Amino acid sequence: MRELGCDGVPKPFERVVRANIGDCHALGQKPITFIRQVQALAACPALASSAAVPEDVRQRAQEILDDCTKSSVGAYSPSAGLQVVRARVAQFLSARDGVRACADDIYLGSGASDVIKAVLTMFVQDVDGKPPAVMIPIPQYPLFSGTLAELGLRQAEYFLAEEQQWALDVDELQRCWSRASQDCAVRALVVINPGNPTGQVLTRENMEQIVKFAYEHNLFLLADEVYQENIVSKPFFSFKKVMHEMGAPYSSMELASFVTCSKGWAAECGQRAGFVELRAAAAAPAFRVARAVMQCPNVLGQCILDCVMQRPAPGDPSYPQFAQELSDIRQVLAERTQTAYETFNSIPGYFCNPIDGSMFAYPRVSIPEAAQAAARELHMSPDEFYCLRLLEETGVCVIPGTGFGQLPGTFHFRTTILHPRDEFQHMMDSIRRFHHDFLQRYS
Amino acid sequence: MRELGCDGVPKPFERVVRANIGDCHALGQKPITFIRQVQALAACPALASSAAVPEDVRQRAQEILDDCTKSSVGAYSPSAGLQVVRARVAQFLSARDGVRACADDIYLGSGASDVIKAVLTMFVQDVDGKPPAVMIPIPQYPLFSGTLAELGLRQAEYFLAEEQQWALDVDELQRCWSRASQDCAVRALVVINPGNPTGQVLTRENMEQIVKFAYEHNLFLLADEVYQENIVSKPFFSFKKVMHEMGAPYSSMELASFVTCSKGWAAECGQRAGFVELRAAAAAPAFRVARAVMQCPNVLGQCILDCVMQRPAPGDPSYPQFAQELSDIRQVLAERTQTAYETFNSIPGYFCNPIDGSMFAYPRVSIPEAAQAAARELHMSPDEFYCLRLLEETGVCVIPGTGFGQLPGTFHFRTTILHPRDEFQHMMDSIRRFHHDFLQRYS
Ligand SMILES: Cc1ncc(COP(=O)(O)O)c(C=O)c1O
Ligand SMILES: Cc1ncc(COP(=O)(O)O)c(C=O)c1O
Numbered sequence: 080m081r082e083l084g085c086d087g088v089p090k091p092f093e094r095v096v097r098a099n100i101g102d103c104h105a106l107g108q109k110p111i112t113f114i115r116q117v118q119a120l121a122a123c124p125a126l127a128s129s130a131a132v133p134e135d136v137r138q139r140a141q142e143i144l145d146d147c148t149k150s151s152v153g154a155y156s157p158s159a160g161l162q163v164v165r166a167r168v169a170q171f172l173s174a175r176d177g178v179r180a181c182a183d184d185i186y187l188g189s190g191a192s193d194v195i196k197a198v199l200t201m202f203v204q205d206v207d208g209k210p211p212a213v214m215i216p217i218p219q220y221p222l223f224s225g226t227l228a229e230l231g232l233r234q235a236e237y238f239l240a241e242e243q244q245w246a247l248d249v250d251e252l253q254r255c256w257s258r259a260s261q262d263c264a265v266r267a268l269v270v271i272n273p274g275n276p277t278g279q280v281l282t283r284e285n286m287e288q289i290v291k292f293a294y295e296h297n298l299f300l301l302a303d304e305v306y307q308e309n310i311v312s313k314p315f316f317s318f319k320k321v322m323h324e325m326g327a328p329y330s331s332m333e334l335a336s337f338v339t340c341s342k343g344w345a346a347e348c349g350q351r352a353g354f355v356e357l358r359a360a361a362a363a364p365a366f367r368v369a370r371a372v373m374q375c376p377n378v379l380g381q382c383i384l385d386c387v388m389q390r391p392a393p394g395d396p397s398y399p400q401f402a403q404e405l406s407d408i409r410q411v412l413a414e415r416t417q418t419a420y421e422t423f424n425s426i427p428g429y430f431c432n433p434i435d436g437s438m439f440a441y442p443r444v445s446i447p448e449a450a451q452a453a454a455r456e457l458h459m460s461p462d463e464f465y466c467l468r469l470l471e472e473t474g475v476c477v478i479p480g481t482g483f484g485q486l487p488g489t490f491h492f493r494t495t496i497l498h499p500r501d502e503f504q505h506m507m508d509s510i511r512r513f514h515h516d517f518l519q520r521y522s
Numbered sequence: 523m524r525e526l527g528c529d530g531v532p533k534p535f536e537r538v539v540r541a542n543i544g545d546c547h548a549l550g551q552k553p554i555t556f557i558r559q560v561q562a563l564a565a566c567p568a569l570a571s572s573a574a575v576p577e578d579v580r581q582r583a584q585e586i587l588d589d590c591t592k593s594s595v596g597a598y599s600p601s602a603g604l605q606v607v608r609a610r611v612a613q614f615l616s617a618r619d620g621v622r623a624c625a626d627d628i629y630l631g632s633g634a635s636d637v638i639k640a641v642l643t644m645f646v647q648d649v650d651g652k653p654p655a656v657m658i659p660i661p662q663y664p665l666f667s668g669t670l671a672e673l674g675l676r677q678a679e680y681f682l683a684e685e686q687q688w689a690l691d692v693d694e695l696q697r698c699w700s701r702a703s704q705d706c707a708v709r710a711l712v713v714i715n716p717g718n719p720t721g722q723v724l725t726r727e728n729m730e731q732i733v734k735f736a737y738e739h740n741l742f743l744l745a746d747e748v749y750q751e752n753i754v755s756k757p758f759f760s761f762k763k764v765m766h767e768m769g770a771p772y773s774s775m776e777l778a779s780f781v782t783c784s785k786g787w788a789a790e791c792g793q794r795a796g797f798v799e800l801r802a803a804a805a806a807p808a809f810r811v812a813r814a815v816m817q818c819p820n821v822l823g824q825c826i827l828d829c830v831m832q833r834p835a836p837g838d839p840s841y842p843q844f845a846q847e848l849s850d851i852r853q854v855l856a857e858r859t860q861t862a863y864e865t866f867n868s869i870p871g872y873f874c875n876p877i878d879g880s881m882f883a884y885p886r887v888s889i890p891e892a893a894q895a896a897a898r899e900l901h902m903s904p905d906e907f908y909c910l911r912l913l914e915e916t917g918v919c920v921i922p923g924t925g926f927g928q929l930p931g932t933f934h935f936r937t938t939i940l941h942p943r944d945e946f947q948h949m950m951d952s953i954r955r956f957h958h959d960f961l962q963r964y965s
Binding site: 100102104105106107110112115116118119120122123125126129130131132147148149151152153154155156189190192193196200203221222225226229231341345346347348349350351352368369372373374375376377378379380 | 543545547548549550553555558559561562563565566568569572573574575590591592594595596597598599632633635636639643646664665668669672674784788789790791792793794795811812815816817818819820821822823
């Protein structure tokens with residue numbers, strides 16, 4: 080699709096707008112200076128004598144290097160990650176949840192993808208002759224379906240309730256579980272909160288229902304909480320906090336929760352840094368062995384995680400610049416989220432739930448019967464047809480709902496919303512105009 | 523084992539000498555300045571204006587950034603790696619082998635471990651109802667046994683011929699294959715050259731035999747060539763070059779060859795950068811899809827690979843320092859290799875093959891019957907018992923042969939040999955003294 084603009088044939092648009100990938104830096108967000116300075120000094124400590132960097136940057140880099148064997152980021156770290164970083168993660172989680180987190184439960188990875196795959200690998204064994212299955216939401220982030228397929232795990236799909244702001248409906252969870260249980264052993268439940276592609280933040284009440292459901296069905300809960308720092312207006316409750324506050328027996332349930340530096344304000348996708356907090360006493364030893372085979376996550380990525388877990392504080396030399404950069408990023412997120420929500424709902428035939436967080440919108444689009452027929456002719460789903468036309472006519476590249484899943488008969492696409500203001504406005508205008516023309520053509 | 527020195531009980535040695543892990547920086551090798559400067563500038567381009575770095579460093583960092591989306595190492599790269607880096611890899615391979623390499627065959631990974639696992643994953647399917655098996659050497663680097671176990675692949679073990687300088691004996695390959703073929707479909711053959719833990723470089727003649735064997739049995743060849751830059755005195759021939767020069771039908775065989783920045787003169791273990799050159803037209807599309815699910819390898823690691831593939835050249839501002847650093851590293855390797863070989867062979871009851879390369883020695887030790895009996899009492903293998911005693915009495919920490927595999931009835935250990943000269947001499951003296959006392963006690 081990206082090559083569409085480059086084949087020499089004149090196009091009815093000036094440029095391709097890539098709205099297909101959740102990568103803030105690729106959309107022009109500037110890296111956080113503090114993070115990059117710490118990384119640079121950790122890579123090349125000799126620069127400290129010649130480069131203009133604040134004192135807290137030097138200190139932070141030194142603290143990390145002190146925990147590297149022979150002070151080199153080129154030495155393997157422990158396979159779960161540097162102790163100093165894991166301690167900082169534990170502090171962050173403790174402060175976030177008001178529940179003590181333990182550094183021994185933290186395993187750093189090469190992005191969240193790496194540790195998500197590692198945790199899913201825990202479930203590959205048959206149970207009493209039944210093949211294992213994992214419950215995942217529809218729509219979902221395709222890492223889950225892709226990894227389950229690669230690992231030979233069955234995928235049990237539950238639909239998010241679009242009419243209830245993409246909540247998890249317990250009857251639907253039950254339906255999914257019962258059906259999958261006919262021929263599989265359902266081992267785990269994946270919840271993505273805040274949602275990708277859906278952008279909702281679950282209510283606390285809904286989270287409690289989910290925890291109870293998982294408890295009753297003896298499911299291991301995988302909480303993909305990578306967008307927790309991308310929330311605009313609601314508070315974020317982690318599953319760990321909710322479980323803890325629900326008390327026994329829920330407070331001691333098994334749980335894997337995922338965080339990544341690819342998201343949030345750092346948005347350092349290319350640097351591959353994330354972690355899982357794994358509360359699973361029985362499974363931990365085998366998990367540790369499997370992680371050790373792969374050596375360790377990249378140490379400069381671990382530096383970023385360290386910076387994200389403990390940011391510059393008021394009074395630190397780096398604080399003023401950091402605070403400014405952070406507030407700029409937050410403002411962009413708040414603005415785009417609001418504008419996307421309003422714009423999509425103002426287009427006839429579009430429906431979009433409130434976007435609580437993440438960096439996506441996932442509007443539902445009604446596609447006229449004539450267009451659906453045209454799609455069938457081309458052996459495409461209607462949403463694929465719609466998105467391809469959108470790309471060909473406007474240069475706006477979004478992902479059809481088919482890529483994430485949707486209730487049969489409904490059509491969606493996912494767009495990232497973090498473009499610079501002009502680009503974003505151009506994209507919104509293009510979509511509106513395109514949809515208007517599309518309706519005219521096919522009705 | 524590492525905690526041994528810290529339990530408060532007085533020990534008969536001053537310090538623990540870690541010789542158990544192939545990690546040069548952890549043993550005190552200094553990072554290459556050029557590499558780290560490029561990384562620092564790629565992470566934090568603003569430093570270019572204040573830091574004292576040579577012009578070729580700036581240029582290199584800029585070339586890499588020009589290939590990153592919006593010039594940020596924080597944007598996801600293509601999942602196979604940045605185009606500029608893969609092109610540089612292809613150039614390096616073409617020059618090394620005198621055979622044109624293609625950037626499309628190069629897939630960067632988070633260390634070689636990552637891509638080795640990814641390639642092994644290609645073989646998980648049953649063939650005609652038979653479970654798949656992979657042939658691996660004994661002794662082997664445990665990544666292979668560990669990954670095969672995790673993926674549910676059978677491991678078919680062939681013994682390296684210690685009496686023939688750890689060559690691969692075709693009769694032994696045949697024995698291994700025939701036996702495994704009784705109940706498995708043997709899919710692939712792993713060869714580690716130069717060897718870990720064994721340190722040999724295969725002769726060209728032996729490589730040709732191996733290629734023919736793989737061809738006749740329709741085996742996919744996995745060439746772990748990660749120590750190719752750690753060779754002291756022999757030339758290195760890649761399997762790709764040998765296959766090419768053998769002509770048809772061998773020149774078009776499938777092959778995966780692995781390289782990593784953890785080894786060689788860069789020795790940037792903690793930075794997780796490596797690649798596979800995968801020549802396998804049929805399997806490539808599925809491989810590409812599986813890699814894409816995991817997003818991309820860390821971009822600052824990709825920078826290192828770029829520097830390793832194209833080093834500073836005579837005339838470049840960084841060249842004099844680079845050349846000095848490189849020659850220091852090479853000299854340490856050459857010295858230690860020679861000294862280890864001579865020392866081990868001068869200890870009564872020790873035998874050690876010439877060490878052609880890698881960074882290890884794997885001497886064979888005869889263990890008196892009385893000591894073997896003492897080991898059995900403790901439910902240990904004799905080599906484990908020997909290494910534990912060595913650790914307890916001298917502080918020298920090496921890995922018993924049991925960890926890599928060995929012909930039944932023979933006993934070995936693996937030691938890294940890249941310590942600073944004094945430390946290395948201290949280690950060698952400790953081992954010699956220990957062995958003398960050990961023999962006295964148990965004979
Ligand atoms: C819901 C969700 N989980 C996990 C990830 C994995 O991110 P990474 O591997 O870059 O940390 C992503 C990335 O987009 C995501 O959207
Ligand atoms: C033979 C061999 N192959 C592969 C590796 C993997 O190294 P890495 O994942 O650090 O690139 C090693 C590391 O020691 C090795 O010795």
